Amino acid sequence: MKLLSFEHQGRECFGLLRGATDIVDLTGLGYDSLRAAIAAQALHELARRAENLPAALRLADVKLRPPxxxxxxxxxxxxxxxxxxxxxxxxxxxxxxxxxxxxxxxxxxxxxxxxxxxxxxxxxxxxxxxxxxxxxxxxxxxxxxxxxxxxxxxxxxxxxxxxxxxxxxxxxxxxxxxxxxxxxxxxxxxxxxxxxxxxxxxxxxxxxxxxxxxxxxxxxxxxxxxxxxxxxxxxxxxxxxxxxxxxxxxxxxxxxxxxxxxxxxxxxxxxxxxxxxxxxxxxxxxxxxxxxxxx
CATH class of the missing domain: 3.90.850.10 (Fumarylacetoacetase-like, C-terminal domain)
Structure with missing residues (x-):
């Protein structure tokens, strides 16, 4: 599972990379950062929830931050x-x-x-x-x-x-x-x-x-x-x-x-x-x- 942190339209976000270019935005599903999701031991829970979410963003749409x-x-x-x-x-x-x-x-x-x-x-x-x-x-x-x-x-x-x-x-x-x-x-x-x-x-x-x-x-x-x-x-x-x-x-x-x-x-x-x-x-x-x- 590939997880990333990024900026989009002035917001600090994190998400899951689906395929080579598509991003599922996970921000707001109970955690405001990848670090917070890791601390809560919530990565696999978020991955399951992401299965039902659209990949609404592309890598080209965002500014990548360090993970x-x-x-x-x-x-x-x-x-x-x-x-x-x-x-x-x-x-x-x-x-x-x-x-x-x-x-x-x-x-x-x-x-x-x-x-x-x-x-x-x-x-x-x-x-x-x-x-x-x-x-x-x-x-x-x-x-x-x-x-x-x-x-x-x-x-x-x-x-x-x-x-x-x-x-x-x-x-x-x-x-x-x-x-x-x-x-x-x-x-x-x-x-x-x-x-x-x-x-x-x-x-x-x-x-x-x-x-x-x-x-x-x-x-x-x-x-x-x-x-x-x-x-x-x-x-x-x-x-x-x-x-x-x-x-x-x-x-x-x-x-x-x-x-x-x-x-x-x-x-x-x-x-x-x-x-x-x-x-x-x-x-x-x-x-x-x-x-x-x-x-």
Whole structure:
């Protein structure tokens, strides 16, 4: 089942994708957002009700938002594919724990919307990832129970402003949180559509050229272990999102680096989910009293 969040005629909505292009609007059937429906454990109830509703909207009619537009938490995992660990100085030593950092909701846009390069840097990079949407609250979740806490999965481009991740000695938060620098979508596919034991494939293309390609068989910390570890120190709530890491092939690793430029098109394709596609544009900026502000 594919569920999405979108804007239509000035309203924030969510719905079910029927076929390739048709949307059944589920807003107003007792829940005002996909996050609220997940928290109420109401997804399958809504799917049953949707069987009797018309698909009155088309994808072309709406502006897609990230599947969960305003998660309570977005937790990102760094350097999680085995061959990517080798890119680092101590890459011969497997890490004992995942590397994690936060992102904020405003740093993501939906499918089809422009990912923005800020005026402060020419080093906007792409990172194709698989994102997990949490479905049930949990703290200290056992790995064996982790899949039952996943509502669904989606694609992500964890866009990174590379020079700004090096501003701090101990963190990368600045370079990971420029507004509209990343994307998620186009929809969330419910967890029951996947075999937890089957590897998933992820591919990132820039202007049609394949830059990243790998499978989750190469994750150093699998989905269940990430949920187990993260839930030790923070309760995972319905609608929280975990980005699970990116394969080798980010633009910064080329010689010379191949950063994103306005006019580029980034596509992240994940087996079983679909393709997240976003153009790249420069962030429109005006100067007010010497301080840049997005317009």
């Amino acid at each position: 969960i537009p305003v998660p309570g938490k977005i937790i990102c995992v760094g350097v999680n594919y085995g061959n990517r660990n080798e890119e680092y100085k101590d890459g011969s030593v497997a890490p004992s724990y995942p590397s994690v950092f936060p992102r904020f909701p405003a740093s993501f846009v939906g499918h089809g919307q422009a990912v923005l390069r800020p005026p402060e840097s020419a080093q906007l990079d792409y990172e194709g990832e698989i994102a997990l949407v949490i479905g049930r609250r949990g703290r200290r979740i056992a790995a064996a129970d982790a899949w039952s806490h996943i509502a669904g999965l989606t694609c992500a481009n964890e866009g990174t402003v590379r020079d700004w991740v090096r501003h701090g000695k101990f963190n990368v938060t600045q370079g990971k949180n420029f507004e509209s620098s990343g994307s998620m979508g186009p929809w969330m596919v419910t967890a029951d559509a996947f075999d937890p034991a089957a590897p998933m494939t992820i591919t990132t293309r820039v202007n049609g050229e394949q830059r990243q390609h790998d499978t989750t068989a190469h994750l150093m910390f699998a989905f269940d272990e990430l949920i187990r570890y993260i839930s030790i120190w923070t309760a995972l709530e319905p609608g929280d999102v975990i980005l699970t890491g990116t394969p080798v092939g980010a633009g910064v690793r080329f010689t010379p680096p191949r950063f994103l430029e306005p006019g580029d098109l980034v596509e992240v394709d994940v087996s079983g989910i679909g393709t997240l596609s976003n153009p790249v544009a420069d962030e429109p900026v005006a100067t007010v009293r010497g301080t840049p502000h997005a317009q």
